[in-house]
Amino acid sequence: MILYELISYDVLRVIWWVLLGVLLIGFALTDGFDMGVGALLPFVAKTDVERRVVINTVGPVWEGNQVWFILGGGAIFAAWPPLYAVSFSGFYLAMFAVLACFILRPVGFKYRSKRESARWRSGWDWALFVGGAGPALLFGVAVGNAMLGVPFHLNDLLMPMYDGTFYGKFLGLLRPFAILSGVVSFAMLIMHGAAWLALKTEGEINARARRMGSVAGIVAIVAYALAGVWLAFGVDGFTLTSDVVANGPSNPLYSEVARGGSWLSAYAERPWIAIAPALGFLGMGLAVLGLRSRREVSTLLFSKLGILGVISSVGLTMFPFILPSTVDPASSLTVWDASSSHRTLFIMLVCALIFMPLILAYTAWVYKVLWGKVTEDDVTGSSHSY
Template identity: 55%
Template sequence: MTVFDYETLKVIWWLLVGVLLVGFAIMDGHDMGVGTLLPFAGRNDEERRVIINTVGPHWDGNQVWFITGGGAIFAAWPLVYATAFSGFYWAMLAVLWALFFRPVGFDYRSKIHNATWRSVWDWGLFVGGAVPPLIFGVAFGNLLQGVPFHFDSTLVPYYTGSFWQLLNPFALLAGVVGSAMITAHGAIYLAHRTEGDIQRRARTAAIGAGLLTLAAFSAAGAWLALGDFGYAITSVVDAGALPNPLAKQVVEQSGAWFANYRKAPLTMAVPGLAYAGMLAALLLIARGRTLSAFVASSLAMTGIIGTAGVAMFPFVMPSSTVPGASLTVWDAVSSQRTLGIMFWATLIFMPVIVAYTSWAYKVMAGKVTTAWIRENEHSAY
């Protein structure tokens, strides 16, 4: 049972799913960013082992954010889960195929003293780090444009697009935003855990990727403002009613994604956080204050993801072919009891996840060096 009414629970779960997405971007994101930089920031085998060992003890624990996020969407927004996995099926498979390289890459890469063997796994870890953020960014770009799907009378979803339609210019720009921000975040973490030449290369990469993030994020915002993007609900919606995605009227409306910012000017603080956080991260990393830069980068990513969330609210997955079938916070959710039980489960277990993650990072804190790799030749990654 819960003390919240149905409407409040719907909003709470919109916020909680956002928290899980941000948590995934911050925690698993810096692992992926480090993997993206692996073949470039490490110039020899020892340097690459240093890079791998900065994230080796934590990467699999950070996967909990990815798994929990997917599980939360399945349980809280079942129609979104079903429709998204129909429309983005091949894209999601590409993410999973890329992620397959990570466990085997981390575990087997250094077990054989063979240059070709290790180089192959280095590039495998690069694929596992670089592909998922790009595809997730492309997915967000398509959500902002609307996804071609509709429902039949029994609410079975039908996706009418193709995989190649997902790779449109705006979605690819959103993919650049996702890829660049994750790479910048990973580079900052790498600079925090290393020293010498690796740290210098990581700092250079962080500045370059951070600037690219700001440029691509600004370009995407301008494109949304000038393009024919946006959806608006034109009928009265009972936010506390039982879910029915076909019981509303929706129209495509240019500039609709900026309506929430016009109605509530304080929400401009969210994109403001994206710019302020990234600029602060760049300034701090240039001065060598790596931990503060990591915090600032985390805030920037929160702002970037939050900007899309605030712009689309209450939409979660708009339909470009039948706008009235668009999925929203109000009509794509589970029952009130399900949301209530999940809320209390989250309230109990989320602090546990944060606590053990914090403990693990505290225990494994410190610089990873080539000397340490030599001393732990047979136990390090």
């Protein structure tokens, strides 16, 4: 109880905003290379044995990597209930598409080698491609829409009401800036998957992955720069125009929000946040150089650094907004007025402090045990490989 009283409500809100970012970044760093590998599968591997090698680079770890996605979804549900409600109302069809892709992946991994038929295996290879490429693109589109704002409002009972049409829940998300954000995400995770394959494979697979990954990295850098320019001159930002009550009740309607200006004004108010996009450009640039110069461990680490910078730049640019509203800016969700109660956030923090170290320790142990390259002899000589 003493610790509960020491950690104030506003501090807990910021802690859970940071933790949500950590979970999403952790998902991108781990399951991101799984998705990148799946998207690269039909192109970096030409023969059946080569494709089995590619699949087995992620086969032992992909299920564990998805824990970060589950934790992120759980954190949104428990720590930011209005965000969960609006997201599942407005992004319903897009989330269904992501779920379908996630279902394809385990089925593809398990069923691909059940028959010797070339057509059978090719079909599952393309299913794995969709299972990796689809979420890599759609997650970026979702981030782009969060920065543009979503058409929803809160009624008098604080129930989130989505104002878009049923078909708009998917097609309405495909706005030009959101598509560009999807390109950034897709290309970045392709680069990340290529960095993983450069570490885990050899020979022709390794060479093809390096070539494709370096091209994807350049596309990601250019698209990220274009997104920054677009944000500066073509996207209206959101601003809190009332006094911030950091310890106040979770009622977005208490705040006054204006739409206009630029999201990038945050860099004038908090210059230190420029480190995030700088790390994004630096990490992706060094990853491209590492792919071209045949480095392995450092290339993967630089790729992770780039992803960390890119995702962090979104959260830091939008702070304190989590999900703005285009039809009623006053309904926009922020860190200060869209969280669960003080007690709920505290109990969740205690659980996170107990279980997060266990997850990190287990993950580190698994990667240590599975360290090393996957070869053709490994997959043809083992009955346990995919």
